[in-house]
Amino acid sequence: MRVLVLSAYHADSHRSWLDGLMRHMPDVEWTVLTLPPRYFSWRVRGNSLSWAMLNRDTLAADYDLILATSMTDLSALRGLVPEICRWPTLVYFHENQFSYPASEQQRDWLEPQMLNIYTALAADKVIFNSDYNRQTLLDGSDQLLAKLPDFVPREQVRSQLAQAVVLPVGIEPLAEPRQVRVSGDRLNVLWNHRWEYDKGPSRLLALVMECDKQGLAIDFYFAGQQFRQRPPEFDAIKQCVENSACLVLKQFGFVADGNHYQDLQRSCDVVLSTAIHDFQGLAVLQAVAAGCVPLVPDRLCYPEWFAEDYRYLSSEDDGADAIVLEARGAVQKLGQLLSRKTRGELPLVDVSALTWPVLIPAYRQLLQNMLIT
Known part of the structure; x- marks a missing residue:
């Protein structure tokens, strides 16, 4: 052919x-x-x-x-x-x-x-x-x-x-079996999207601030493609995490080496999306295939791929109050995932059909x- x-x-x-x-x-x-x-x-x-x-x-x-x-x-x-x-x-x-x-x-x-x-x-x-x-x-x-x-x-x-x-x-299947997540008292959270407005940086900032406010023990990894100009929220996100008594910044910037990025995905517990625009969400799906638990908004393409347990209540409203409410819903789910990690009960989500x-x-x-x- x-x-x-x-x-x-x-x-x-x-x-x-x-x-x-x-x-x-x-x-x-x-x-x-x-x-x-x-x-x-x-x-x-x-x-x-x-x-x-x-x-x-x-x-x-x-x-x-x-x-x-x-x-x-x-x-x-x-x-x-x-x-x-x-x-x-x-x-x-x-x-x-x-x-x-x-x-x-x-x-x-x-x-x-x-x-x-x-x-x-x-x-x-x-x-x-x-x-x-x-x-x-x-x-x-x-x-x-x-x-x-x-x-x-x-x-x-x-x-x-x-x-x-x-x-x-x-998505490519893994060359090696996914690792079963071990118990621990800190949650490793990956955000791996393009650093542009349509991936929800203002919503991500609100979420990070809410994590700090609630004192969640989270290690954040911010990866994804960057461009000459990036939304100003990312500077505020970096400052918020670095100034926090409970949050830790483990990665902030694009990971160019493919092997390093694969290792990063395999080491994280959760892959997070705050997107207001995603037609398939390949970055999330690839991280889930590597072993991350998805935490995604209840909108866009995500209800097609993931059960309700892995989606947080969301709103298309860009008003400040709506963004804060959405952040609280996502952080509540993160808190539940942190509790599950302390008990060694983080799930492996099957995306083999994709x-x-x-x-x-x-x-x-x-x-x-x-x-x-």
Whole structure:
């Protein structure tokens, strides 16, 4: 099988997905075109132009199937390079442009949203990494189309988009068995997300302050990707932990070495999320696979993966009072997990259903079905 992959905004999650597919389906002949994850507005609007003018020979070669990410402007690319209309096309949605939280830096989001719709409609089959992702695109696109003045095929669009399927990005199974957590009087808590506003730094700060207020014995590990500018809350988080009589700062910053990061995950008891935007939560899932107990908000994609015991009551309200109440709910759960650790009763949570070896047969079947149709 010859597959052309088009990844128009090749961010870390997209790279992880593609690397996993290629590693676990070595019998497929992969041809890959990617564009770097920068200059968002130009990238999502210009990827079809870039590829059509700079990579036409690659696009016009012979394949059995096209597998594109949702950032690809597939409808425009098919117009510019009509040769690719010969092959069936799958589009994979790692995210959609309808459920991003508002920020002061937020761009005009209408055009990226319309591009999501056009690319989904131009594909023969659409895949989402979570039902939350699928549902927010269905609802968001319907709400957007409802605002338009006339000649809007609202029902037809929703009907076609509703045929999409859910197939998560896989996580790698551990090479070694997970360690059973031993008893202890301190809880090791890992927060391993991008240091950006959509991962809830203000909520994380409120949570850390509440831990200090309640005197919980917690060792914090703050990892995750960082950028040139980071939200100011992280400086306040660092200061709060360092000034605390009960909290200890064990890690503060990105861990570049993969082996070191794996060891860090295996040594922690709990992986924590405060996100206000997550379509699958790969960082959490990978840490759970390494042996961490998840503690996640009761929103976004997380109810699909984890039972109520591992979710804390949450609110989409960004008001100060709502954030404090959410922090108290999360800290109450942390206190319960600390008590369980002192008794040697921390659980191991099974996410084996989301590993690549389990998911690959479904991916393979999807590709095969496209060839048949």
